[in-house]
Amino acid sequence: MSALSTDPLVPVTLVAGPESLLAERAVAAVVRAARAADPDADVSHTTGGELTAGGVAEHVSPSLFATRRVLVVNDVQDVSDAVGELLVEQVRAPAPDVHIVLVHPGGVKGKKHLTALRKAGVHEVGAERITRPDDQVGFVRAEVRRAGGRIDEPAARQLVDAVGGELRALASAAAQLVSDSADGVVSESVIATYFEGRAEVKGWVVADRAVEGKTGEAVEQLRWALETGTDPVLITGALATALRSLARLSSVPRGQRDADVASDLGVPPWKVRILRGQLRGWSSDGLARAVRAVADADLAVKGGGNDPTLALTTALVHIGDARAQQPATT
Amino acid sequence: MSVWDAVVGQTVVPGLQRTVEDASAARAGDGRGDMTHAWLFTGPPGSGRSVVARAFAAALQCPDGGCGSCSECTEVRAGTHPDVAHLVTEGLNIRIGQVRDLVPRAALRPSRGRWQIVVVEDADRLGEDAADALLLSVEEPPERTVWMLCAPTAEDIVPTIRSRCRVVQLRTPPYTDVARHLAATENVEERTAEFAARASQGHVGRARALATDEDARNRRAEVLRLPFDLTDLRQCLDAAANLVEAAKADAERHCDALDEREVEDLRTALGAGTTGRRPRNMESAVKELEKEQKLRRTRVQRDSIDRALVDVLALYRDVLMIQLGVRTELVNEEMRPSLDRLAGSGRAESTLRRMEAVVAAREALQANAAPLLALESMALTLREG
Ligand SMILES: [Zn+2]
Numbered sequence: 145m146s147a148l149s150t151d152p153l154v155p156v157t158l159v160a161g162p163e164s165l166l167a168e169r170a171v172a173a174v175v176r177a178a179r180a181a182d183p184d185a186d187v188s189h190t191t192g193g194e195l196t197a198g199g200v201a202e203h204v205s206p207s208l209f210a211t212r213r214v215l216v217v218n219d220v221q222d223v224s225d226a227v228g229e230l231l232v233e234q235v236r237a238p239a240p241d242v243h244i245v246l247v248h249p250g251g252v253k254g255k256k257h258l259t260a261l262r263k264a265g266v267h268e269v270g271a272e273r274i275t276r277p278d279d280q281v282g283f284v285r286a287e288v289r290r291a292g293g294r295i296d297e298p299a300a301r302q303l304v305d306a307v308g309g310e311l312r313a314l315a316s317a318a319a320q321l322v323s324d325s326a327d328g329v330v331s332e333s334v335i336a337t338y339f340e341g342r343a344e345v346k347g348w349v350v351a352d353r354a355v356e357g358k359t360g361e362a363v364e365q366l367r368w369a370l371e372t373g374t375d376p377v378l379i380t381g382a383l384a385t386a387l388r389s390l391a392r393l394s395s396v397p398r399g400q401r402d403a404d405v406a407s408d409l410g411v412p413p414w415k416v417r418i419l420r421g422q423l424r425g426w427s428s429d430g431l432a433r434a435v436r437a438v439a440d441a442d443l444a445v446k447g448g449g450n451d452p453t454l455a456l457t458t459a460l461v462h463i464g465d466a467r468a469q470q471p472a473t474t
Numbered sequence: 475m476s477v478w479d480a481v482v483g484q485t486v487v488p489g490l491q492r493t494v495e496d497a498s499a500a501r502a503g504d505g506r507g508d509m510t511h512a513w514l515f516t517g518p519p520g521s522g523r524s525v526v527a528r529a530f531a532a533a534l535q536c537p538d539g540g541c542g543s544c545s546e547c548t549e550v551r552a553g554t555h556p557d558v559a560h561l562v563t564e565g566l567n568i569r570i571g572q573v574r575d576l577v578p579r580a581a582l583r584p585s586r587g588r589w590q591i592v593v594v595e596d597a598d599r600l601g602e603d604a605a606d607a608l609l610l611s612v613e614e615p616p617e618r619t620v621w622m623l624c625a626p627t628a629e630d631i632v633p634t635i636r637s638r639c640r641v642v643q644l645r646t647p648p649y650t651d652v653a654r655h656l657a658a659t660e661n662v663e664e665r666t667a668e669f670a671a672r673a674s675q676g677h678v679g680r681a682r683a684l685a686t687d688e689d690a691r692n693r694r695a696e697v698l699r700l701p702f703d704l705t706d707l708r709q710c711l712d713a714a715a716n717l718v719e720a721a722k723a724d725a726e727r728h729c730d731a732l733d734e735r736e737v738e739d740l741r742t743a744l745g746a747g748t749t750g751r752r753p754r755n756m757e758s759a760v761k762e763l764e765k766e767q768k769l770r771r772t773r774v775q776r777d778s779i780d781r782a783l784v785d786v787l788a789l790y791r792d793v794l795m796i797q798l799g800v801r802t803e804l805v806n807e808e809m810r811p812s813l814d815r816l817a818g819s820g821r822a823e824s825t826l827r828r829m830e831a832v833v834a835a836r837e838a839l840q841a842n843a844a845p846l847l848a849l850e851s852m853a854l855t856l857r858e859g
Contacts, residue, residue: 377844384847388711395708428707432854439843439851446842 153177154267155238156231158220160258161271162250165311170269171216174245182212190215192222192254200230204239212241220246221254228257235264274311280304287315288330293322295330302335346374347382350460355386355422355434359464366456376452380442383459386422387438391431393419430466437462477532477540477547480525482655482678483647490526490642494533494540501588509589510640511615514597514631515624517644520677523624524595526644531558531591531622546586557584561594564732564770568599573607580611580619590619597623598630605632612638646676656685672805675788680781693720697782698789698806701816701828704857714849721778721845725771733767776839779849783839787832789813790825797822824859831855 152173159170178185190199195217203215217223223231234244248258250272262268274280281300288295295303295318303321307313321330321338346369353362369379392409393416406413437459444455478487497509513530515523532550533540535557541547549555559579561572576592584590594600600608612621612635621639625631628641647655652671655678657664662685673694674681683690697720700713740763744756792804796817804810817825835852839845 380844380847384844384850388850391707391711395706429858431707432710432858435847435854436851439838439847442847443838443841443843446844 151177153181153243155243156235156261156266157243157245158248158258158261158266158268159245159271160248160250160268161273163271163273163311164249165315166269166271167247167249170271171245171247174243175214175216178212178214178243185212185214187214187216189218191218192220192227195223195227197224197226197230200227200234203244204234204242206239212243214243214245216245216247218247220248220257221251223254223257228260231257232260232264235261235266275309277301277304277309280309280311280314283311284314284318287318288322291319291322293318293325293328293330295321299330299332299335302332303330306335306339346372347378348386350379351382351386352422354383354460354463355390355426355467357425357464357467359460362460362464363457366460367453370453370456376445376456377442379456380438380445380459383438383463384435384442387431387435387463389415389419390423390426391428391435393423394426394428394431425467427469430469433466433469434463437466475542477529477536477542477551479542480522480551481529482522482525483651483676484522484526484644486526486642486644490530491533491539494530497534497589498539509620511619512612512621512635512639513623514628514636514639514641515622515644516627516630516641518626518646518677520674520679520681521644521646522678523644524593525678526642527593527595527622527624531555531589531593531620534589534591534620535586546588557586557589558591558593561592563596563599567601568594568596568604570601570604570607573600573604577607577611580621581616583616584618588618590616591622592619593622593624595624597635598625600632600635602632605635609634609638647678649676652676652678652681656681660686662686669808672803672807673785675784675805693724694785696720697785698809700786700853701789701793701856702812704853707854707857710853710857711850714846714853717779717782717849718775718846720782721775724778725774728774729767729771733764733771736763736767776845779839779845780836783832783836787829787836790829790832793817794822794825794829797825820859828856828859 152170157170157174159167161167175185175187178187188203203213217231220231231244231246234242246261246266248254274283281297281304284300284303285295285297288300303317304314307317317338318330321334322328324338325331325334346365350362350365350369353359353365366379370376389409389411393405396405396408400408402413402416406416409416409419411419440462441455441459444458445452478491481487493510500509513527515527517523528550529540532542532547535546535550535555536544537546538544546555550558553560559576561568561576563569563572580590580592582590594608611619615621623631623635623639628636628639631639649668649671652674653664653667656662656667656670660667660682662670666685670681670685673684684694697717700717703709703713737760740760741756744759788805789809792806792809792813793816795802795804796813797820804813806813831852835848838848838851
């Protein structure tokens with residue numbers, strides 16, 4: 145089953161199954177192997193619907209330049225019967241130095257062709273969905289190894305619990321975690337830190353909506369963030385950071401270049417444009433009031449006993465009021 | 475010379491001296507009543523709780539009631555007296571293990587025949603477990619054992635222990651006493667001693683630092699610029715950030731070397747490097763220690779910020795006195811011209827609101843608020859008045 149365990153450089157490879165990540169990798173393995181064997185290998189892509197009998201014939205006929213050739217056929221279920229027969233023929237009597245990869249996304253369509261290919265003894269790589277949690281844990285562990293790291297079973301399980309079963313998300317989390325870890329060991333604490341970072345993002349969304357005066361949206365995002373387990377302290381932290389940047393920007397003399405402002409405020413240049421937009425509608429006194437509202441919420445959250453949702457909602461409402469506050473009325 | 479010379483501005487000294495005489499007589503069996511076996515010294519930070527406890531301990535061990543020069547007095551002062559144990563903690567809490575080590579010692583007969591004394595310097599950091607471990611010994615002390623606990627207030631002590639103790643309440647020593655003490659014990663000019671006494675507001679340790687350490691004086695001067703630089707939002711945020719940074723630097727000065735030494739000591743104690751093989755529990759013990767050190771660093775930072783806020787508060791109190799026309803010596807007398815200007819630019823009501831903001835920030839920090847945010851909120855309020 146595994147593309148890694150055998151030589152991928154066979155005349156015809158069938159990649160069958162709905163898991164696109166695995167399918168892409170199987171295709172990439174063949175292409176890589178072909179290029180390793182011949183750096184000038186010619187790789188072309190087509191789809192089952194586009195591929196004609198003439199196209200197949202052209203592809204398998206001896207090459208003028210005697211280069212190795214790879215043909216990737218996506219959506220192989222769409223091929224005509226004539227093309228299907230030509231492909232089966234390639235399994236039985238392959239043309240030299242030609243590698244054909246047939247990608248089938250699963251399902252019943254094109255079943256006839258699959259059966260014929262299998263009967264002819266096609267080399268097959270599975271790309272089935274991984275639905276059992278144990279298999280997902282196994283996948284994570286393999287991914288971490290692949291990225292040059294190590295992870296034990298409990299940590300892998302924790303990662304699956306946090307990310308869910310989507311392989312692409314698991315694979316990118318695994319790669320990220322290996323590079324985040326100091327020594328390649330993806331421990332449970334490395335994972336915890338990683339997800340704290342993601343929780344922070346939720347805090348930023350709340351803060352951005354709040355300082356833009358979209359109080360309703362901010363409250364909605366707040367509820368969502370808290371419901372999904374974001375620590376209230378991360379929300380007050382994000383609110384404080386957002387208001388801090390605006391307050392600093394408000395004291396910058398008009399007409400300064402974005403790049404200078406950026407280095408002054410310690411934010412990337414693209415952020416300055418966003419901040420300038422957010423600052424519109426704020427007065428100094430309003431910003432001061434908003435910072436105090438966040439400090440009050442922080443204290444309420446730390447004090448325990450208090451309902452953090454209420455404390456943070458109150459802060460968001462006060463921030464909205466503070467933004468609406470006109471300098472003249474203070 | 476006397477062991478009591480180290481005690482600054484405390485009216486309780488004569489009473490304690492009488493107790494020492496009575497104790498001596500009671501020991502000799504003249505039946506003048508029993509020695510109290512558990513004492514609790516309370517008083518604000520810098521009032522000298524542990525200094526008083528130490529002087530009292532020396533006076534009890536000294537054949538002359540605290541002469542200050544005999545070997546008993548000298549050893550107690552140096553912390554090497556075999557019959558005087560000290561429990562000090564650098565951590566946030568006194569560990570139960572520390573108490574368990576101490577209790578059997580408290581039960582011993584004094585090796586030199588007078589008293590077996592145990593001083594617990596930060597008794598407010600006794601957790602419930604540790605207090606329980608202590609309770610029996612305090613409740614039913616052996617005949618010659620004397621416990622001396624120190625804490626800011628009696629309320630800081632678990633009631634079960636507190637109710638067994640005789641409380642000795644210290645006061646904030648008057649500036650004149652602190653100045654005289656500094657002039658007598660440190661090699662500083664009278665003017666410096668007076669400045670340090672006033673600026674410290676009666677905190678003896680702080681006064682000594684201000685009198686002898688130029689860096690400490692500079693850092694304080696830096697803090698006191700804060701109320702003058704709060705025109706725009708950015709200055710407010712910078713002022714808050716500077717306070718936090720200064721506190722971090724303070725904590726580094728205090729903790730870095732200490733942390734390192736403690737970890738080294740722990741490794742040595744657990745036998746690293748000697749056998750070449752690491753005991754299995756070593757890494758977890760080191761981790762545990764590092765966790766405590768982190769807490770301590772947080773506390774040191776918080777204390778440092780609090781000290782700065784106390785200085786700021788005193789400055790606003792000075793401003794208020796000027797605004798109200800109260801004739802009094804200011805804490806920051808040497809800043810009078812700029813304080814006059816600050817006073818002239820606002821009203822007493824605003825000054826009071828500002829003082830409230832500083833107090834609120836101190837309380838917030840005690841309640842574990844995010845330091846930078848709490849100080850920003852304070853600075854922004856100070857700007858508005
Ligand atoms: Zn003596």
